[in-house]
Amino acid sequence: MGPTGVGKTSQSLAIARLLKSPVINCDSRQIYKELKIGVARPAKEELSQVKHYFIASHTIHQTYSAGDYEREAWDLVMKLAPSHEYLLMVGGSGFYIDAFTDGIDHMPPSDPEIREELARTAEDPQGYEALQFRLKELDPITWNRIDKANKRRVLRALEVCLSSGKPYHYFLKHTAKERPFEIEKIMMERPRAELYERIDRRADEMMKAGLLEEARSLYPYKKIPALQTVGYRELFAHFDGEYSYNEALRLIKRNTRRYAKRQLTYWRNETRTEDHPLLRPVPSL
Numbered sequence: 001m002g003p004t005g006v007g008k009t010s011q012s013l014a015i016a017r018l019l020k021s022p023v024i025n026c027d028s029r030q031i032y033k034e035l036k037i038g039v040a041r042p043a044k045e046e047l048s049q050v051k052h053y054f055i056a057s058h059t060i061h062q063t064y065s066a067g068d069y070e071r072e073a074w075d076l077v078m079k080l081a082p083s084h085e086y087l088l089m090v091g092g093s094g095f096y097i098d099a100f101t102d103g104i105d106h107m108p109p110s111d112p113e114i115r116e117e118l119a120r121t122a123e124d125p126q127g128y129e130a131l132q133f134r135l136k137e138l139d140p141i142t143w144n145r146i147d148k149a150n151k152r153r154v155l156r157a158l159e160v161c162l163s164s165g166k167p168y169h170y171f172l173k174h175t176a177k178e179r180p181f182e183i184e185k186i187m188m189e190r191p192r193a194e195l196y197e198r199i200d201r202r203a204d205e206m207m208k209a210g211l212l213e214e215a216r217s218l219y220p221y222k223k224i225p226a227l228q229t230v231g232y233r234e235l236f237a238h239f240d241g242e243y244s245y246n247e248a249l250r251l252i253k254r255n256t257r258r259y260a261k262r263q264l265t266y267w268r269n270e271t272r273t274e275d276h277p278l279l280r281p282v283p284s285l
Contacts, residue, residue, distance in 0.1 A: 001026070001090070001091060001092060001097055001185060001186070001187060001188070001267070002092060002187060002188030002189060002263075003092060003189075003195065003259075003260035003261075003263040003264055004040070004092055004199065004256060004259060004260050004263065005040075005195060005198045005199040005202055005256070005260060006092075006188045006189065006190055006195060006198075006260075007188065007190070007198075008090055008091070008092065008188055009040070009042050009046060009090075010046075011188060012088060012090040013046060013049055013050055015088055015278050016050040016088050017049070017050065018278070019085075019086040019088060020084070020085075020086070021050075021084055021086045021087050021088040022050060022051035022052065022053060022080065022084075022087070022088070023050050023051070023052045023053070023088055023089075023090050024052075024053045024054060024073060024076065024077070024087060024088065024089040024090070025052060025053060025054040025055050025089075025090060025091055026054070026069075026073075026089050026090060026091025026092075026093055026096045026097050026100065027039070027054075027090075027091040027092060027093055027096075028066075028069075028091075028093040028095070028096050029093075029226065029229055030054070030055055030056075030091075031054050031055070031056070031057050031058045031064070031069075032056070032058055032059065032060045032226055033056035033057070033058065033059055034059065034060050034218060035060070035214075035218075035226070035227075035229075035232075036056075036214060037206050037209050037210055037211045037214045038206065038211050038214060038215065038229065038231035038232050039229070039231075040202065040206075041055065041056065042055065053076055054069075054072075054073070060218075060221060060224050060226040060227060061221075061224070063225075064226075066093075066095045066096050066098075066099040066104060067099065067104045069096045069099055069100065070099035070100055070103065070104055073089075073100050074100070077181075081181065092263055094263065094266040094267065095153075097185075101176070101179070101183050101185075102176035102177060103176060103177030105171055105172050106171065107160060107171050108160060108163060108164045108171065110159065110163075111159060111162075111163040114159050114162050114163050115155070115159050118131060118155045118158060118159055118162075119155065122151060122155060123223075128151065128154075131154065131155065131158055132148060132154060134158060135154060135157055135158045135161065135168075138158070138161040138162075138167060139157065139161055139167035139168050139169055141167065141169045142157050142167065142168045142169045145169075145265075145266065147259070147262055148262075149228070149230060149233075149255065149258075149259065150228065151225070151228045152225040152228065185270060186276050186278060187267065187270050189264075195260060196257050196260075199253065199256045199257050199260060200253045200257075203231075203249065203252050203253045203256060204249075206231065207249060211231065211235070212235060212245075215231070215232050215235035215236065215239075216235075216239065218232060219236060219239055222236045230252060230255045230256050230259055231252050231256070233255075234248045234249075234251045234252045234255065235248055235252075
């Protein structure tokens, strides 16, 4: 696991071949078949080297959560385990990783009226900003951990606060479920300046590869939660005339760097494994 742009794809292929394992993807956006360039989906030649699961396996038109991933990934692992000594899971979505390794905490049921009201308010950028500050006021602990760019998670946390009268983090007991196998986490990192340089370079490469056209084809579905994602969100705003192409590209780079920083913050308490024997030196791009 590791932040976006760190080089997980190339590293995972080498490890998977060594362990004779398939790759079980744990990226909350690469699971969608409609999203390719903007989510850095592995190339065809990479996918052909090792069997991959949860890559382009779902559609943006279906609701999918970390709880769904926990259930489906668990079923897959139970199916594959008898024929594999090791299984490799790769990704950067902290909630999905935690869902599989520790299980999902029980949350109070949704309140349709509150959810609908929050969704209406969030359609306006200023309204969504006000909701963010409301969450910060009601639950500063969750506010410090949550991905502010992930509108669905922000609204769900705020919905729980408002419907239950308790902060969202109150329901996060973090009592890990017992798993009938050993889990070892390998954290990939790079020096911050190098990581940010890779992120900026990758954004330029995505645009050359056709990200603008991909985003344009998805524009009619821009309000779907799966598309509230860095890379698409900025281009949708560009199509709406909010800012120029160059400004959209600048914001994609900036927001991706910020996302990587949030990922590292999320994992700040994880044991660092820079010297793990499976982490051979990764060549620079």
